[in-house]
């Protein structure tokens with residue numbers, strides 16, 4: 202058996218290296234970042250605002266059509282969808298229930314949601330977003346955390362000094378991750394760094410960070426535990442109480458890519474996710490030709506950006522926590 206399967210693998214290797222299946226469909230194997238653009242409609246800080254991702258001018262999905270790996274030969278470098286650029290506080294995400302998953306402004310009680318700033322942080326202290334073609338499947342309890350997934354793509358925070366904008370696709374190096382338990386759901390927070398940051402070549406794991414950015418890893422660990430306290434939530438638990446290694450996270454991400462593939466092939470309960478995609482013609486349940494997508498899904502034909510709505514002034518306040526991470530309120 203072993204001999205047989207090894208033989209099979211060897212026989213398949215050259216074909217895989219050439220991207221055989223992609224080539225056979227007459228498709229380019231590489232995903233050219235220069236072919237991407239954004240179709241933005243509406244006013245920022247409103248619930249109607251949307252951004253769709255375009256490839257060669259046609260809409261595609263941020264979640265299902267951006268490949269996970271820029272190069273299949275290296276599973277430590279992944280693509281990353283920027284949702285919330287550093288030092289902004291609008292809770293911006295890809296919309297799982299709408300076709301092609303545009304970016305939108307999440308709501309709380311019918312108003313756009315912003316994240317409160319906990320002293321001494323001002324808004325999000327890093328670029329924050331999601332990892333395409335991954336899924337925290339809610340269909341079962343996960344090995345490490347013992348909790349089901351939160352039904353979203355895996356989240357990532359990018360600690361690079363390079364700038365970022367909402368809807369940007371970046372390439373980041375995986376450094377490690379935190380297994381956040383958010384209300385009984387697994388919600389991994391992967392720590393990564395933009396490959397274009399000067400530090401990226403010098404470090405391979407979160408443990409290498411201390412020399413160059415003392416205390417950063419610990420500070421961001423704490424941030425994830427208490428950032429929801431001002432809105433009335435408890436401190437969140439990090440399962441295991443420490444960062445997982447880059448190696449472990451590379452494996453976890455690869456596994457979540459498998460869960461995602463089952464979703465988009467229509468093999469499992471989709472939990473109200475719109476998994477229409479434009480990349481895999483042979484995955485018939487979800488495939489749509491991107492040239493037909495604008496009409497089929499009634500997506501606005503081109504960008505129409507309106508002036509941003511005002512952001513409520515109360516989000517300029519700081520919130521202070523006592524040593525037990527309880528909100529300090531003035532009597």
Ligand SMILES: *[C@@H]1O[C@H](CO)[C@@H](O)[C@H](O)[C@H]1NC(C)=O
Nearest residue numbers: 299300474475476477486487
């Ligand atoms: C694709 O989008 C349409 C329109 O929202 C929806 O009815 C359909 O269920 C979606 N298909 C998949 C596979 O998600």
